[in-house]
Amino acid sequence: MKGIGASIYREYINRRTSPRVLVENILNPLFTLFIFGVALGNAIGTIKTSSMAIPYITFFLVGAINISLITNAVVAATKTFLDKYVGLYEEMMTYPVNRTSILLGKLIFSVIISLIQALAMMIFVFILFPGKLAMSINVLFFLLWVTIGAMAWFLIITYIALRLKTQDGFNTVYYLIMTPLLYTSSIYYPVDNMPTIIKYISVINPLTWLTDIGRYYLLNLETTYLSYKIIGLLIFTVISFLLAAREMNRYN
Amino acid sequence: MIEVRNLYKTYNAKGKPVEALKGVSLSIKEGQILGLLGPNGAGKSTLVKILSTIIKQDSGEFEIDGIAYQNNSEAYRRKIAVVLQNSSLELWLSVLENLRIYGKFFGLKGQALEAAIKKVTEMFGLTPFLHKQARELSGGYRKRLQIAKTFMVETKVLILDEPTEGMDPLVKNDLMKYLRQEAQSGRTILITTQRIEEAEALCDEIVIINNGKIEAQGSLMELRRQTALNKRLLLHFNALDKHKLKAIEDYCGEKGLRVSFSGSTLVHTNDAGIDALLEGYRQIADRFEVESMEILNPSLEDMFIKVVGGGGK
Numbered sequence: 194m195k196g197i198g199a200s201i202y203r204e205y206i207n208r209r210t211s212p213r214v215l216v217e218n219i220l221n222p223l224f225t226l227f228i229f230g231v232a233l234g235n236a237i238g239t240i241k242t243s244s245m246a247i248p249y250i251t252f253f254l255v256g257a258i259n260i261s262l263i264t265n266a267v268v269a270a271t272k273t274f275l276d277k278y279v280g281l282y283e284e285m286m287t288y289p290v291n292r293t294s295i296l297l298g299k300l301i302f303s304v305i306i307s308l309i310q311a312l313a314m315m316i317f318v319f320i321l322f323p324g325k326l327a328m329s330i331n332v333l334f335f336l337l338w339v340t341i342g343a344m345a346w347f348l349i350i351t352y353i354a355l356r357l358k359t360q361d362g363f364n365t366v367y368y369l370i371m372t373p374l375l376y377t378s379s380i381y382y383p384v385d386n387m388p389t390i391i392k393y394i395s396v397i398n399p400l401t402w403l404t405d406i407g408r409y410y411l412l413n414l415e416t417t418y419l420s421y422k423i424i425g426l427l428i429f430t431v432i433s434f435l436l437a438a439r440e441m442n443r444y445n
Numbered sequence: 446m447i448e449v450r451n452l453y454k455t456y457n458a459k460g461k462p463v464e465a466l467k468g469v470s471l472s473i474k475e476g477q478i479l480g481l482l483g484p485n486g487a488g489k490s491t492l493v494k495i496l497s498t499i500i501k502q503d504s505g506e507f508e509i510d511g512i513a514y515q516n517n518s519e520a521y522r523r524k525i526a527v528v529l530q531n532s533s534l535e536l537w538l539s540v541l542e543n544l545r546i547y548g549k550f551f552g553l554k555g556q557a558l559e560a561a562i563k564k565v566t567e568m569f570g571l572t573p574f575l576h577k578q579a580r581e582l583s584g585g586y587r588k589r590l591q592i593a594k595t596f597m598v599e600t601k602v603l604i605l606d607e608p609t610e611g612m613d614p615l616v617k618n619d620l621m622k623y624l625r626q627e628a629q630s631g632r633t634i635l636i637t638t639q640r641i642e643e644a645e646a647l648c649d650e651i652v653i654i655n656n657g658k659i660e661a662q663g664s665l666m667e668l669r670r671q672t673a674l675n676k677r678l679l680l681h682f683n684a685l686d687k688h689k690l691k692a693i694e695d696y697c698g699e700k701g702l703r704v705s706f707s708g709s710t711l712v713h714t715n716d717a718g719i720d721a722l723l724e725g726y727r728q729i730a731d732r733f734e735v736e737s738m739e740i741l742n743p744s745l746e747d748m749f750i751k752v753v754g755g756g757g758k
């Protein structure tokens with residue numbers, strides 16, 4: 194599948210050449226982490242569960258990583274719109290490569306960037322807040338979930354971007370879907386302390402699944418229904434892939 | 446090399462159907478340049494997009510080098526390189542990066558890729574701009590870059606949708622020359638244009654399309670033969686006054702000759718061909734003294750205007 198390599202190369206050159214390359218990809222996530230982590234951290238203090246107390250900055254670390262996964266996916270989707278706008282998307286449809294491989298190249302690049310961001314954020318917390326983040330073999334499992342999460346968000350958001358005709362439409366749909374998802378998730382605070390109605394909604398929120406799985410592996414934070422969340426996220430990822438691939442290969 | 450049979454395509458524009466292609470068939474032999482000539486909205490880009498696998502026809506078939514395009518077949522797409530009508534460049538990337546990315550999608554790498562880039566940047570005068578961003582180029586140079594991309598690769602078929610739009614005449618001449626060279630080396634080329642003189646100068650075969658229908662097709666010679674606008678006989682008379690003119694007209698009317706006057710020149714037309722024209726000449730020359738005569742071939746322009754009903758440029 195030579196299309197994958199070419200597609201990764203294309204994404205890389207585009208991202209490298211962007212004038213906001215450092216801000217978009219590294220500083221922004223760290224900034225989010227720092228502002229929310231420290232500010233909310235001061236207000237909230239530590240997150241206490243039945244068995245342990247976790248400094249807020251480490252609790253929020255996983256949430257911030259998830260936010261960066263989504264931001265990354267949105268950056269990629271915006272590029273897809275630009276491609277459509279400047280006619281490149283149509284031209285790419287004529288290239289002698291499998292169209293799914295173009296999608297896979299974009300996906301792989303997005304996942305790599307997400308992993309770099311996640312590592313940068315983990316190192317940031319590790320260095321600036323010594324002793325608050327324990328490193329163990331579980332970090333590798335955590336990174337595996339970052340990978341899967343990055344895939345899921347990239348694929349579903351790219352699917353939406355491919356479906357919609359205008360960037361305006363995309364922005365609207367994005368905010369309509371993402372805002373409730375964000376605030377009914379466990380990104381900022383544990384769902385346990387929230388109103389019952391939000392608790393119920395959060396059960397079916399893939400963003401909560403991903404965050405809870407991540408905290409389980411990175412912080413040893415117990416979570417209910419772990420295996421359901423894992424299965425749910427995997428199914429969500431597969432469905433997103435099928436949708437995005439079908440859209441990429443749409444021909445009519 | 447390219448076979449198109451009975452293509453139909455209807456767009457749905459805000460609930461209103463627009464029939465863009467109404468049964469288009471054509472065929473291009475290997476190494477030939479076919480010019481698809483038609484006014485704005487004729488359906489040229491629609492045909493190009495179907496052949497480029499961007500949109501799907503409603504019915505009809507097409508194949509290139511014996512391969513029909515079905516289910517996104519890559520084998521088909523390996524045969525083509527396409528210049529779409531709308532610009533398609535990475536505007537924020539340099540000329541060099543644009544060429545590299547394109548080459549990589551076509552499987553070029555390393556030395557071969559760099560050699561191909563060198564070749565086309567020299568051909569299209571892009572060398573001084575290698576490190577400039579595409580958005581900094583003028584419209585004409587952007588077009589060159591877009592065309593240059595397709596000259597990097599060696600697909601059997603080259604499809605260009607109005608490539609000369611916005612190009613200055615000198616570059617246009619170069620492009621024509623390069624296209625000829627490509628065709629001579631065996632590449633088959635489909636090019637669309639609204640400009641008759643381009644089709645006339647460049648193409649082995651011309652297809653005139655209007656309103657989604659092919660109005661005429663063939664070589665320039667065949668086209669001239671096909672059209673009802675045949676050769677014209679022009680006769681010049683000495684001292685042609687009103688009375689003489691009337692007399693000639695009346696005489697021709699009696700003999701059933703189709704004539705009209707343009708100033709002091711009599712124009713005689715006859716669909717039946719050159720012998721019929723000459724017979725008409727003999728009849729007129731029997732009665733009136735003809736100073737000089739000439740036979741004119743219809744220009745493609747005359748024909749185009751006739752075929753598209755004056756709708757073209």
Ligand SMILES: Nc1ncnc2c1ncn2[C@@H]1O[C@H](COP(=O)(O)OP(=O)(O)O)[C@@H](O)[C@H]1O
Pocket residue numbers: 456457458463464465483484485486487488489490491492
């Ligand atoms: N995406 C589209 N939706 C609706 N109508 C279209 C679309 N694309 C082209 N058309 C219409 O189809 C006809 C043929 O267009 P096109 O193939 O672009 O012609 P040309 O390239 O010869 O100018 C025109 O009437 C045009 O308005």
Ligand SMILES: [Mg+2]
Pocket residue numbers: 486489490491530606607
């Ligand atoms: Mg067009």
